[in-house]
Amino acid sequence: MTVTQFFSQHANEILQATVEHVWIVAATMLLAVAIGVPLGIAVARRPWLSKPILGTANVAETIPSLALLGFLLPVPWLGDRADRLTITALTLYALLPIIRNTAAGITGVDPAVREAARGMGLTPRQILFQVELPLSVSTILAGVRVATVLTIGVATIAAAVGAGGLGEFIFRGLAMVNNQLILAGAIPAAVLALGADFLLSVMERALRPAR
Amino acid sequence: MNETIIEFRGAGYRLPTGQPLLSNVSFAIERGETLVLLGRSGAGKTTALRLINRLADPNEGEVLIEGRRTTEWDAIALRRHIGYVIQETGLFPHYTVEKNVSLVPRLEGWPGPRIHARAEELLALVGLDPSLFLKRYPHELSGGQRQRVGVARALAADPPILLMDEPFGALDPLTRAEIRAEFQALQRRLGKTIVIVTHDTSEALLLGTRIALMEAGELKGLYSPSEFLHSKEPVAAAYAAQLRALEGFERGG
Numbered sequence: 001m002t003v004t005q006f007f008s009q010h011a012n013e014i015l016q017a018t019v020e021h022v023w024i025v026a027a028t029m030l031l032a033v034a035i036g037v038p039l040g041i042a043v044a045r046r047p048w049l050s051k052p053i054l055g056t057a058n059v060a061e062t063i064p065s066l067a068l069l070g071f072l073l074p075v076p077w078l079g080d081r082a083d084r085l086t087i088t089a090l091t092l093y094a095l096l097p098i099i100r101n102t103a104a105g106i107t108g109v110d111p112a113v114r115e116a117a118r119g120m121g122l123t124p125r126q127i128l129f130q131v132e133l134p135l136s137v138s139t140i141l142a143g144v145r146v147a148t149v150l151t152i153g154v155a156t157i158a159a160a161v162g163a164g165g166l167g168e169f170i171f172r173g174l175a176m177v178n179n180q181l182i183l184a185g186a187i188p189a190a191v192l193a194l195g196a197d198f199l200l201s202v203m204e205r206a207l208r209p210a211r
Numbered sequence: 212m213n214e215t216i217i218e219f220r221g222a223g224y225r226l227p228t229g230q231p232l233l234s235n236v237s238f239a240i241e242r243g244e245t246l247v248l249l250g251r252s253g254a255g256k257t258t259a260l261r262l263i264n265r266l267a268d269p270n271e272g273e274v275l276i277e278g279r280r281t282t283e284w285d286a287i288a289l290r291r292h293i294g295y296v297i298q299e300t301g302l303f304p305h306y307t308v309e310k311n312v313s314l315v316p317r318l319e320g321w322p323g324p325r326i327h328a329r330a331e332e333l334l335a336l337v338g339l340d341p342s343l344f345l346k347r348y349p350h351e352l353s354g355g356q357r358q359r360v361g362v363a364r365a366l367a368a369d370p371p372i373l374l375m376d377e378p379f380g381a382l383d384p385l386t387r388a389e390i391r392a393e394f395q396a397l398q399r400r401l402g403k404t405i406v407i408v409t410h411d412t413s414e415a416l417l418l419g420t421r422i423a424l425m426e427a428g429e430l431k432g433l434y435s436p437s438e439f440l441h442s443k444e445p446v447a448a449a450y451a452a453q454l455r456a457l458e459g460f461e462r463g464g
Contacts, residue, residue: 110299110301110304112297112298112299112300112301113301113302113303113304114301115266115297115301116295116297116300116301116302116303117301117303118266118290119264119266119290119295119297119301119374120290120291120295120314120315120364120365121286121287121288121289121290121291121315121318122287122314122318123287126318130303131303134305135303135304135305
């Protein structure tokens, strides 16, 4: 049986797994942006926060993904549901690039622009929302892009705790020594990653402020 | 005319590290005056300017704007009451010229049509054709045009006071002379109280009704342009000598 035949025969299953995969990644990214961007702003505002926040995110990044899922499994509320557990673990991975790029984007705003904004009587809030964030949006998106591609790959591990997604095929294929099964998980995951990378890089370029 | 609008009373400012940038400076600026703060880099000119619009608060003494201590003013209200132009212009790169110029009126909640009319009026005032420039972005302008937009933006809400930190410093000499001359005409027309920071002696003499000479964080003296040229104060004399050397070169040329 060729790979194409396999794919057409199992189209429904593959599609369902892909949808699961996308849902896990989307939920993760929403959560990671909601947490990472404010943390990045905090780091840019108070440099002394940079070590503890970036340091913690860095450590999270170094824990092997399977081990992280294992560590979180006994945590009361988290371990109750596989998707909850997976999304939490993936969010921890996705945070670092988002925090780092948000901080870099805001710190990188031309000091003259910030000084002018202050001198004209913008409040700190107005400076953040009208000047700093719009000027760093493409840098922040670059971080989101890196995090998304990373998450799409790591999310295949979710199958190990029963959260579904494209990892199901990969784990099954590994257990049955069936390359076609592995590819049924790996190819859509790769396509998703490439697609997300392309889409986000287009957005990034469109939103980059002209200089 | 003899109404004090800005007053420094023994004002001083130190960095958190304890390094003094400005010490015991006292002078008064009257409404409609153009005061030039002249001095070399690090003389405390910019610091003095920043004390006026509360970008910094004095550690000693006080600064009064319209008779009230700056620390009694709400910082945001005070800054919107004072126009501010800096050398690098600080135009927002993601805003069109129109949005840049109308920023303060928008923050102040002016009605839309009035904001637009004001933007057009301001561009015309600084010598830029509104139909050509309103929709452009700062990176599409030359240095001189950017500086004009910077002045227009500072004048947007018609503030009685205008602060300018080396406003023409980044321009080439010819553009600089041109804009300076236009600015002089504008100055006469608008009758604002203006404080300009510069290290350029000829600029100080040309634009200032009075010159405040600063050196190492201290005020060395206050002069009218003609007094300045004939002052015996060593630092002022050094500036005057430097200027005469240039003239001598031109005559000998």
